[in-house]
Amino acid sequence: MSDITRILLIYTGGTIGMVQDHRDGQLHPFGFSTLLDNIPELKRFDVDIKTAQLSRIIDSSDMEPILWQELMDLIEKNYDAYDGFVILHGTDTLAFTASALSFMIQGLDKPIVLTGSQLPIGAIRTDGKENLITAIEVASSKSNGKAIVPEVSVYFEYNLLRGNRVTKYSAEHFDAFHSPNHPMLAEAGIQIVYNLPYIRGSSKARPNFFRKLDARIAVLRLFPGIDPDLVKAILFSGAKGIIMETYGAGNAPSASWFIALLKEAVDAGLIIMNVTQCLAGTVDHGRYVTSSGFDEIGIISGKDIRFEAAVTKMMHALGQSEVRQEIVQILKSSISGEMMEP
Ligand code: ASP
Numbered sequence: 001m002s003d004i005t006r007i008l009l010i011y012t013g014g015t016i017g018m019v020q021d022h023r024d025g026q027l028h029p030f031g032f033s034t035l036l037d038n039i040p041e042l043k044r045f046d047v048d049i050k051t052a053q054l055s056r057i058i059d060s061s062d063m064e065p066i067l068w069q070e071l072m073d074l075i076e077k078n079y080d081a082y083d084g085f086v087i088l089h090g091t092d093t094l095a096f097t098a099s100a101l102s103f104m105i106q107g108l109d110k111p112i113v114l115t116g117s118q119l120p121i122g123a124i125r126t127d128g129k130e131n132l133i134t135a136i137e138v139a140s141s142k143s144n145g146k147a148i149v150p151e152v153s154v155y156f157e158y159n160l161l162r163g164n165r166v167t168k169y170s171a172e173h174f175d176a177f178h179s180p181n182h183p184m185l186a187e188a189g190i191q192i193v194y195n196l197p198y199i200r201g202s203s204k205a206r207p208n209f210f211r212k213l214d215a216r217i218a219v220l221r222l223f224p225g226i227d228p229d230l231v232k233a234i235l236f237s238g239a240k241g242i243i244m245e246t247y248g249a250g251n252a253p254s255a256s257w258f259i260a261l262l263k264e265a266v267d268a269g270l271i272i273m274n275v276t277q278c279l280a281g282t283v284d285h286g287r288y289v290t291s292s293g294f295d296e297i298g299i300i301s302g303k304d305i306r307f308e309a310a311v312t313k314m315m316h317a318l319g320q321s322e323v324r325q326e327i328v329q330i331l332k333s334s335i336s337g338e339m340m341e342p
Contacts, residue, residue: 004048005140008082010074011053012067012097014060014090016117016128027120032057038121039129047140052078060090060097060116065213065315068100075105075112076209084111084139084147088132091116091168091176094154095308098163102152102309102336103316104210107203111139112152114163118174127174131156134188141192148194150202151336153185160186162198164309164338167279180280181304182337200337212319214240217311221245221277228257235265241314241327242272243307250274250283250301251290259293266298271318271327275302275310282340300331305339313338 011017011032018027032053036042042049052074054067075085089097098114105112115135117128135155141148152163157175165182169175186194218239220231235242242265246252252274266272274283274294282304286292294301302310317330334341 004046005084005142006048006050006082007136007139008075008078008085009049009051009136010071010085010087011051011057012060012071012087012089013054013056013058014088014092014094014116015119016088016090016115016121016132017057018059018120019122020120039132041129041133042136045136047136049136050082058090060093063090063093063097065100065215068097068104068213069211071097071101072104072209072211075101079110079206082110083142084113086132086135086139087112087114089114089116091118091156095163095166095168095177095306096312098152098154098166099306099309099338100213100312100315102164102338103313104213105152105207106210106336107205107207108150108152108200109147109202109204109207111141111147111149112163113139113149113155113160114152115155118172118176127157134158134192137192138186141194146202149185149199151185151200155188158188159184160188160192162337164312164336165306167306167308169279178279181282181306181340210316210320213312213315214318215315216318217241217243217314219243219245219311222247222252226253228261231258231261235261235270236268240269240271241318242270243302243310243314244272244274244299245277245307246274246283246291247277249281249287249291250276250285250294251288252294254290259297262299263297269324271300271314271324271331272298273300273302273310273314273331275305275307300328302331303339309338
């Protein structure tokens, strides 16, 4: 077997591969071969690049858990044959996909790098070329025969970030993603400078693949004046897990009706995870009196997890078990570096 590095480039859709239709002026996804024709540079890589695509090429606003399962299957099937994986993805839900994959594929010893662009690859000022070329470079990079970044990451506009720590921050700037609670994994300038202390270690064994996801979740985002009937409707909507988006360090109204509803929901078997509406920082139960009763009720602190990671982690956890204790255990531990360690 030759020792040339092999990369599987997976196309899912997104702006990077879209063209403007002259009839309606709107952006539509197009086929992978056209995209590759726009980047002749790929042929100059000293890397063997093979391509694959999802069964449906989508604007990522149409992303669904079933397509995450398809992506996972594709990676699992090809895991031994490649040194790394690059996924081209629309930016809108890229943070959700990166997070979901980090929970579905645990214990990586190879890179999975997601990237996309704000302008189509065919546009003169596209950011897609640099993003794709450097993502491939990152996915191929090794030191002493081992991948330098054996985790799910996102490469965008010179920054390599941990996949389950990112959030789409701008619908306009090339610098579309931020990772407010975790340092960047690498910065690309003339050279790619890796931030080694913050990159997860390589697993010795083959990764574990967790296919099951349970999307029966709901989001309770608090705002001043929220109506008890609305809170009730969300908590008792039939969801099994709730992401509760609170203020600041995890604070919520201290009104007795609110606390009573939360308690009733947890007693009825609901799993509720508290995440902050703030872009940065952590939930800290008990720092203020307005969150002091949460541990006692049985509400789980999401600590410094991002919303996108919280949603997909809840789907993953609910998919793994029916037993409350086991689900809670998954949610409380940092599975793939998505939140601070206990
Ligand atoms: N709507 C597009 C998508 O997420 C936006 C993008 O790719 O930047 O597929």
